[in-house]
Amino acid sequence: MALLAEAGPPVPPSVTGSAPRRPMMRVLKYVVAIASVCAVATVGVVVGLNRLTGAGPVTERCTAVLDGSDWYLSPAQADNAALVAGTSLARGLPARAATIGLATALQESKLINIEHGDRDSVGLFQQRPSQGWGTVDEILDPVYSTNAFYDVLVKVEGYEDMAVTDAAQTVQRSAYPDAYARHEMRSRAWASALTGNSPESLSCELAPVADADQLAPDAARDVVVGRLGRDLGLAPATGAADPNRQDPASATVTVDAAPLTPDDPERGAWAAGQWAVATAKATQAIEVHVGGRVWLRDEAAWTAAETQLDPGEVRITVDVAE
Incomplete structure (x- = not known):
């Protein structure tokens, strides 16, 4: 438009006023409306694809619902969460213990039984053989490592009333003592479902x-x-x-x-x-x-x-x- 203005005579004020902008504004409104429709359609397609079909979901995942919020884990993470929470039940511990255990494992290993970590840390809870947690083979056994975590937790006086991050840090002695707090809500949702306190709140989309x-x-x-x-x-x-x-x-x-x-x-x-x-x-x-x-x-x-x-x-x- 600048080149045309320079090449021709001056444009009258009536041409440069608000009138010509109306068509452009209409076009912009149409563009925004179309973009919104496309965005909604895209979300719908993604949600639809992730629901079970003849071939199963595009992405397998498990969900725990608490207070209207959905908290997701992969099937592998959910499997380990079931062990951590189940062990707390088998030991007769309160649901708070399961929440602390899950928050700790989420922070330390993302709830995956990994064979590596900081220095000699391994396993779900990234426990270190050099710090007396057991041998590498023992710690890589998720049953052993989970019970080892609870063995220490139950010795922490008043852990049931402590903040999740404080209780976890007392057991783990991590270099990042406040990191466990970020996993509290997800851990509460999964602990509540897996200890039976929130019926019908856990489901998995699986092939x-x-x-x-x-x-x-x-x-x-x-x-x-x-x-x-x-x-x-x-x-x-x-x-x-x-x-x-x-x-x-x-x-x-x-x-x-x-x-x-x-x-x-x-x-x-x-x-x-x-x-x-x-x-x-x-x-x-x-x-x-x-x-x-x-x-x-x-x-x-x-x-x-x-x-x-x-x-x-x-x-x-x-x-x-x-």
């Missing part, structure tokens, strides 16, 4: 179990039974095929979770049930039944069940080879 990964029924049930004992200290009530299911490509493990919370068997059931969802990637669980609700892997959600289970009872159904 279907691949045919090549399916195990024979007995072997598949053994995986679930082994993890129940390792993480929660529970033995199955039964390990046979569920007589209520007609699908030969699945088998069900029934467990009495009431011992986790003797005064509140329903909470124990939700703790074990949501533990089963968090570990579903590893155990190949496709259904988890608690009370009158059932988590379905295909739907990545809790829905109404056809039957009502007794308080404390949990049924975990796994995908198996035919």
Whole structure:
């Protein structure tokens, strides 16, 4: 426009006034409106793609909801979170201990059992052999390292009433004492779900179990039974095929979770049930039944069940080879 003005006669004031700007403003409004529609459509496509389809979700993830907020972990992180929180329950510790344990592991290793770290630190909690935490092999065993963390935490007087970051720092003696605080809300959400205090608040979006990964029924049930004992200290009530299911490509493990919370068997059931969802990637669980609700892997959600289970009872159904 500058070149045209220089080449021609002066433009009258009426031409340089506000009138010519109206079409341009309309164009800008249309551009903004179109951009907004495209942005909404893009978000919708992304959300839609991440929901389960015939091929499974684009991104596998697990979610714990607390106070209306969603807190995500990868399936691998969720699996380790299930161990950390489950161990606190098996030891009879309060949910606060699970929150502290999860916040510590999130800060130290992002809840991944890594074989490296600062100086000689390894494992979920980045514990150092040189500081008396155990051998490298011991610390890399997540069961050992989790119990080692709680062994020290329970000796901290009044840890239940301490700020999460202060309790974690007392155990860890980190060079970054305030870093644990950033993980408190995520840890609270996951601890609340995995200790049964927030029923129906944990779900995972997972791909279907691949045919090549399916195990024979007995072997598949053994995986679930082994993890129940390792993480929660529970033995199955039964390990046979569920007589209520007609699908030969699945088998069900029934467990009495009431011992986790003797005064509140329903909470124990939700703790074990949501533990089963968090570990579903590893155990190949496709259904988890608690009370009158059932988590379905295909739907990545809790829905109404056809039957009502007794308080404390949990049924975990796994995908198996035919």
